[in-house]
Amino acid sequence: MGIIKQAFMLPLQGTAVAGRWDSLFLFMLWLAAIMFVLVVGSMLAFVWKYRHKASDRTTYITGSHVLEAIWIIVPTVMLLGIFVWGYSVYRGMTQAPRDAVEIRVLGKQWVWSFQYDNGRTSIGEIYVPVHRPTKLIMTSEDVLHSFFIPNFRVKQDVVPGMYSSVWFKPTVIGTHQVFCAEYCGTSHSGMLAKIHVLSEADWEDWNEGKSPKAFGDSLVEQGRKLHETKGCVTCHTADGTAKLGPSHKGLFGSKVELEDGTFVIADENYIRGKIENPRGSTKRGFTQMMPTFQGLVTETEMNALIAYVKSLAH
Numbered sequence: 416m417g418i419i420k421q422a423f424m425l426p427l428q429g430t431a432v433a434g435r436w437d438s439l440f441l442f443m444l445w446l447a448a449i450m451f452v453l454v455v456g457s458m459l460a461f462v463w464k465y466r467h468k469a470s471d472r473t474t475y476i477t478g479s480h481v482l483e484a485i486w487i488i489v490p491t492v493m494l495l496g497i498f499v500w501g502y503s504v505y506r507g508m509t510q511a512p513r514d515a516v517e518i519r520v521l522g523k524q525w526v527w528s529f530q531y532d533n534g535r536t537s538i539g540e541i542y543v544p545v546h547r548p549t550k551l552i553m554t555s556e557d558v559l560h561s562f563f564i565p566n567f568r569v570k571q572d573v574v575p576g577m578y579s580s581v582w583f584k585p586t587v588i589g590t591h592q593v594f595c596a597e598y599c600g601t602s603h604s605g606m607l608a609k610i611h612v613l614s615e616a617d618w619e620d621w622n623e624g625k626s627p628k629a630f631g632d633s634l635v636e637q638g639r640k641l642h643e644t645k646g647c648v649t650c651h652t653a654d655g656t657a658k659l660g661p662s663h664k665g666l667f668g669s670k671v672e673l674e675d676g677t678f679v680i681a682d683e684n685y686i687r688g689k690i691e692n693p694r695g696s697t698k699r700g701f702t703q704m705m706p707t708f709q710g711l712v713t714e715t716e717m718n719a720l721i722a723y724v725k726s727l728a729h
């Protein structure tokens with residue numbers, strides 16, 4: 416259990432990245448404050464020093480290369496430094512570790528709901544383990560929303576028709592507040608959720624469930640059934656043999672060569688795209704025959720189908 420840390424005037428630091436985020440933010444804040452005092456202070460001093468006097472004659476001013484070099488080089492070095500620092504924090508925040516716990520997030524006017532690997536769902540409350548990376552795979556059923564956890568320094572737009580993601584490694588056990596940070600209609604300000612960071616033991620209990628049967632099928636199992644009932648199996652096998660379409664075995668995460676010779680990585684957005692809008696992303700060597708399933712697969716079913724295809728990756 417980490418010590419609860421909080422930087423000056425900022426929310427609690429609930430993740431590993433929060434400290435790095437706060438350092439960068441405070442550095443930029445103080446740099447801006449110092450610059451403000453220097454610029455406005457010298458401006459006021461010069462206004463006073465060079466105020467109008469009847470006898471004054473301004474001397475002829477020529478340029479100063481030294482002065483110009485200083486005000487070009489110093490800000491350039493400072494801004495590039497901030498860029499490199501910011502980029503390194505940004506990279507750390509965007510590249511989720513491969514072993515991250517994955518939870519699917521659905522935004523809908525005006526509730527957040529969550530789907531877990533074990534098939535469980537929750538509304539308005541999300542459960543995550545402490546000290547383990549968690550990746551949220553998010554989409555919206557209607558308009559733009561934004562998933563914001565101030566204590567984690569995590570904020571990401573949630574967009575209908577595609578997946579966006581964030582990841583974090585919580586360090587403080589307990590309950591943290593989640594907000595919607597994108598104006599999404601009448602009850603936008605009420606679109607809240609609680610994120611519960613559980614100890615390793617509590618997470619195992621919650622995840623396995625005291626009575627696993629009560630949750631029904633796991634997400635992968637739900638997806639496997641949908642794969643049959645929606646008719647995917649007609650053309651796509653799970654064992655590596657090609658039928659009318661390529662097999663789903665080993666598909667997820669692989670590099671797919673398309674008809675036009677370009678390559679795409681088969682991630683969540685690619686699979687979603689194939690299901691909703693199959694034209695134009697046909698694998699080389701196959702004929703485009705797949706019908707669109709747009710409107711025929713709900714968001715929760717889509718998550719289950721993708722989880723199933725993902726489970727066939729290895």
Ligand code: CUA
Pocket residue numbers: 522524525559560561595596597598599600603604606
């Ligand atoms: Cu959802 Cu604002």
